[in-house]
Amino acid sequence: MNSLSREKRNEFDIFKDYFEMYNPTAFKSFYYSTKYRCYFNYDVYPAFKRDMHYWFKDKDYYPESHLENPMADGIWYVKPNKGANGDGIIITDDVRSVDMKNAVYQKSIDKPLLQDGRKQDFRMFIAMTTYQGYLRTYVFFDHYVRLAPYPYNEKDLTPQVQLTNHDAYWIDYYETLELNPKYSDDIMKSSMIAFTQHPHYEILYRNFLDILTDFSDDVYNNLNNKTQRNLIHIFGIDVLPDENLKLWMLETNDNPHPTSIDDKRLHVPIWPHPHTGMPYAKTYTKSAIDELITPMQKNKDVKLDKYTMVYEKQLKYNKWIFV
Numbered sequence: 001m002n003s004l005s006r007e008k009r010n011e012f013d014i015f016k017d018y019f020e021m022y023n024p025t026a027f028k029s030f031y032y033s034t035k036y037r038c039y040f041n042y043d044v045y046p047a048f049k050r051d052m053h054y055w056f057k058d059k060d061y062y063p064e065s066h067l068e069n070p071m072a073d074g075i076w077y078v079k080p081n082k083g084a085n086g087d088g089i090i091i092t093d094d095v096r097s098v099d100m101k102n103a104v105y106q107k108s109i110d111k112p113l114l115q116d117g118r119k120q121d122f123r124m125f126i127a128m129t130t131y132q133g134y135l136r137t138y139v140f141f142d143h144y145v146r147l148a149p150y151p152y153n154e155k156d157l158t159p160q161v162q163l164t165n166h167d168a169y170w171i172d173y174y175e176t177l178e179l180n181p182k183y184s185d186d187i188m189k190s191s192m193i194a195f196t197q198h199p200h201y202e203i204l205y206r207n208f209l210d211i212l213t214d215f216s217d218d219v220y221n222n223l224n225n226k227t228q229r230n231l232i233h234i235f236g237i238d239v240l241p242d243e244n245l246k247l248w249m250l251e252t253n254d255n256p257h258p259t260s261i262d263d264k265r266l267h268v269p270i271w272p273h274p275h276t277g278m279p280y281a282k283t284y285t286k287s288a289i290d291e292l293i294t295p296m297q298k299n300k301d302v303k304l305d306k307y308t309m310v311y312e313k314q315l316k317y318n319k320w321i322f323v
Contacts, residue, residue, distance in 0.1 A: 003130075006245070018285040030289075033288045034322050036230040036296040040128075042256075045233070047254060049104045053217070061211050061249050064107040071096050075108035075157065079251075087167075091157045108302045109248050112152070113200075113241040119148040121164045121240040121250065122195055124208060125284050127307060128219060129292055130231045130315065135223060137216045137311035138304070140284050140293065143195035149183050166191060200245055207247045208239060209310055216311040228317040230296040234288060 015038070019027035046052055056062040070076070079091040090098055093294045095105065112119050125140040146164040153161055159168060169191055171180040180199040181188045195201060215237075236256030240248045295302045302309075 007056055007131050015285065015289070018282065018289075019062050021280060022286070028295075033297060034292060035299075036232060038234075040219070040233045041183070042233070045219060045254060047061040047305040048081050049079055049251060050091075050102070052252060053104050056249060059214070061214075061247060063109055063248055063250070067097060067103075068105070069098060069100075070105055070107075072107075075154075077106045077162075078102045079106060089159070089163065091159065091162050109240055109242055111240045111243040113243050113245065113284065114152050115145065115198075116190065117145055117268060118153045119162060120239055121143055122146070122208075122292050123256075124195075124237045124239060125256065126212065126237060126294055127133055128216065128233050128235070129284065129296075130223065131226075131292075131296055131302070133314055133317075133320075135216065135220045135311070135315055136309055137212060138203075138309050140287070141306045141308065144280070145195055145198055146170065146190055147193075149187050149191070152222045174234070198270070202240070202244050204241055204247060211239070211247060211249055212237075213311055216313075220313050220315070223315060225316050227320075228315055229322065232288065232292055232296075285303050 010251050014028070015030065019030065046055060047048065050067055053065050053067060057065060072095065073093075074095075075091065075093050076095040078092070078095070078097075078098050078100050080088040080100070090100065092098055098105075114120065122143055122145055124143045127138045127140075129136050129138070146166055148162060148164050149160045149169065150156075150158075150163070162313075169182055169188060171182055195205075198204065234253070234256060236253035238250040238253070240250055241247055283306065291307050292302060294300075
């Protein structure tokens with residue numbers, strides 16, 4: 001294992017804001033612990049969109065995607081390799097005219113399932129751990145459904161119709177950190193719902209678990225028969241449903257760290273969540289620390305509350321290290 005510096009850096013990225021906002025005195029002991037790491041190596045899971053393409057390109061739940069311009073008909077989303085929050089995405093029905101390097105060209109999903117007439121996708125938070133000789137995958141107890149600002153029209157390729165990224169609801173948010181809405185109060189307040197409130201929650205959740213099992217199996221295969229350590233990796237997985245309730249994995253976000261920005265943006269009535277009374281980003285991070293990381297620190301069994309284990313498989317390894 002030769003990338004501890006990368007792990008340390010991302011450990012800092014993922015949890016730094018949580019400790020700065022809510023428990024600054026505890027960060028030092030968290031950061032310097034030798035009991036766990038907080039990030040998979042590159043050889044276990046890739047960091048960027050183009051690398052993820054190779055991982056998922058043959059999956060039946062991954063949209064048709066290319067690393068070079070496919071010069072094909074249809075509607076395409078051209079995503080910068082290192083982009084985030086929807087920045088830099090080109091939506092086009094004339095992909096031959098696009099000249100973007102270091103990007104992923106992803107074909108639009110036909111007949112997306114609409115919510116209140118608007119396009120939707122789901123941000124699902126999961127955690128994977130290697131602990132006590134097992135790879136385990138956990139799902140956070142709730143997720144959020146993100147809606148595009150304007151009603152769906154397949155011929156309208158403007159971002160406010162086609163993209164659900166909640167960052168796009170605000171004017172220059174990352175520059176000002178002020179909540180200056182772009183749209184009417186009705187649109188702003190209806191921009192998200194809790195996943196557990198979705199009318200097709202049960203079947204969509206089962207479909208998501210099928211994807212997650214396949215994803216976990218692939219991670220397991222990359223981890224098995226290697227030197228292991230206590231480790232946790234949090235993912236934000238974006239999926240989009242079609243009219244047949246099939247879920248399509250748009251991408252995985254391997255560093256969805258919570259910030260004060262996240263909780264400011266999640267101002268709609270469902271947050272603070274009625275079952276927790278806390279902001280969403282704070283809840284899923286604190287729960288990961290309390291339920292999954294603290295047991296590693298104390299060499300105790302995991303006691304779950306807001307996370308649910310959905311996958312467990314014993315690892316083979318030549319040694320289990322603590323560094």
